[in-house]
Amino acid sequence: MIRNLDWLQQAACAGLDHRAFFATSRHARAQVNAARRVCAACPVREQCATWAIQTGERWGVWGGMSQQELRRRRRRFTSRAKTSTRAAA
Template sequence: MIPNLDWLEHAACAGMDPRAFFSIGNHARAQVNSARKVCATCPVREQCASWAIETGESNGVWGGMSQQELRKKRRRFTNRHKTSTTSPKAPA
């Protein structure tokens, strides 16, 4: 099944160089801050963040979140999914 990515057309970053959202080197913090400013104006920020969390994207700024923030949210998302999909154990 192909995921619905129509929201990408409306993203504030549409047409921008994707490298602006993937920090490297000595200026990583400045790059992240610059990317977050673009995300702050984005009308599809929530869809972007959700997509990154659900697909396991581990690099770059997505939905205004840094890599560290994405990892934290992904852990919560994964734990919540594991909890909701496992059936309770029968009493012994």
């Protein structure tokens, strides 16, 4: 699990209003797409996505992924973790 959060300082979204990454209006798709554009050029995109998956973040755009994409990736991550645990036992 990612414990060191130094990568946050290098994020393209550092200093931006965090609300831009949490779609709340009837224009949610446009908000998500705008957030993804910020993430597209981010040097720590993968660390962000990994952190969101490992910590169970459920809301917002993380690592350029929508909430639905995060859930799908989390299910794959959780499924692999369970398989690894069973194999080790």
